[in-house]
Amino acid sequence: VFCRYHLTQLRRAHEKFEAIPARIVAVGQGTPADRDSFVEAHGPYPFPVLCDPDRDAFRAYGLARGSLYNVAMHPNVLAKATEAYLAGERQGRTVGDGMQLPGSFVVSSEGIVLFAHAGKQSSDFPSIDAVLAAL
């Protein structure tokens, strides 16, 4: 549910990124078919949504697997789940490694990392404002 909630937030803020201009690219687990059915159900999104079935890109960016506590039971996870549900988001089918943690990075046109946020829990995404401030 946190993935689709964050994608919804990015979609809403898309014009702010476009004004900079900065691109958004999302990478998820699973196969192209998994991605396609998700985008069909919840999209479209005004940015590319890629998939990484072997999680090679996740590993290249140092994104770890979490514990069951950090994925499903941490107070931050429960609070964010409540927030997402109240915003109308619902949990879908889990695809890929359920213990994989998320992450967000801002990269300059020179290929230098300007902002890095490796999620400590499954719900741990940076605020849109924090990402915008890095650009």
Add this chain to the structure above:
Amino acid sequence: MTDLIPPQPGDRAPAASALDARGEPVALETFWRDGPAVLVFLRHWG
């Protein structure tokens, strides 16, 4: 947990690729070649 270390501000973005809408691998650096980009890794499609 593993000892994976995410890149920090000031580091060069790691080279990696992911599958595009056609299922073809695309280098992530393609997305910041012409300007900054926000790269978001999602856990799954749930």
